[in-house]
Amino acid sequence: MNGFDDPAVLGSDAVRANITKPSFARSRPSQAEAEAAVRTLISWAGDDPARPGLLDTPSRVARAYEEWFRGYKEDPVELLERTFDEIGSYSEAVELHGIRFHSFCEHHMAGIEGTAHIAYLPVGRVVGISKLARAVESCARRLQIQERLTDEIATAIDAALKPRGVAVVIEAEHGCMTSRGIRAHGARLVTRRMLGAYGEDETLRGEFLAAAGF
Numbered sequence: 001m002n003g004f005d006d007p008a009v010l011g012s013d014a015v016r017a018n019i020t021k022p023s024f025a026r027s028r029p030s031q032a033e034a035e036a037a038v039r040t041l042i043s044w045a046g047d048d049p050a051r052p053g054l055l056d057t058p059s060r061v062a063r064a065y066e067e068w069f070r071g072y073k074e075d076p077v078e079l080l081e082r083t084f085d086e087i088g089s090y091s092e093a094v095e096l097h098g099i100r101f102h103s104f105c106e107h108h109m110a111g112i113e114g115t116a117h118i119a120y121l122p123v124g125r126v127v128g129i130s131k132l133a134r135a136v137e138s139c140a141r142r143l144q145i146q147e148r149l150t151d152e153i154a155t156a157i158d159a160a161l162k163p164r165g166v167a168v169v170i171e172a173e174h175g176c177m178t179s180r181g182i183r184a185h186g187a188r189l190v191t192r193r194m195l196g197a198y199g200e201d202e203t204l205r206g207e208f209l210a211a212a213g214f
């Protein structure tokens with residue numbers, strides 16, 4: 001089983017819709033408005049946005065936001081759709097481990113530093129491995145909670161490749177829990193999404209988790 005035949009088990013249409021390029025980009029404020037907002041936050045933090053060292057900061061922050069939130073301009077499914085079908089009779093798991101990423105939590109806009117591990121069981125085609133890492137980046141460079149990030153990566157792979165199964169595990173440290181609040185340094189959140197055969201086959205799932213270091 002693959003695709004969206006069973007939304008209760010596999011990635012749902014709602015998740016699929018969320019990871020495509022969002023339509024709210026139409027109402028995007030201007031760069032001048034973004035820079036004014038940064039000046040407001042500098043004042044709120046207690047500093048003077050007019051002092052020389054901070055004069056260029058709003059435009060730098062706006063440029064940094066273009067990078068940090070680049071994911072809103074991308075569609076991870078599109079990135080994954082360039083596939084190769086000359087794979088002989090290969091149908092074993094394809095696994096990519098240790099994909100480092102940087103994201104932002106949607107509650108505090110604090111950094112999330114994490115590592116993703118991915119596996120899928122190809123049916124007649126595979127994707128270039130860099131595209132798996134690009135799909136992680138595309139989903140991560142948005143405001144996220146880790147559970148949804150995990151789900152979106154799995155759903156994107158499932159939608160693009162129609163494999164027999166997809167497994168995604170993410171371990172990450174959340175800045176909102178380490179630099180503020182409870183200050184639980186070193187605490188890591190682990191989330192996983194198992195679709196198709198990975199949801200059904202405990203042995204397969206166990207092999208993947210062991211290879212991912214769990």
Ligand SMILES: Nc1nc2c(ncn2[C@@H]2O[C@H](COP(=O)(O)OP(=O)(O)OP(=O)(O)O)[C@@H](O)[C@H]2O)c(=O)[nH]1
Nearest residue numbers: 105106107108144145146147174176177180181182
């Ligand atoms: N499940 C989940 N929770 C997250 C994630 N990122 C941040 N959070 C949590 O989101 C919650 C937001 O809770 P609130 O009580 O509204 O915010 P807060 O008062 O700043 O909470 P504290 O962090 O406990 O000070 C916090 O418990 C965060 O730890 C995530 O990716 N997944």
Ligand SMILES: [Zn+2]
Nearest residue numbers: 105107108176
């Ligand atoms: Zn947070």
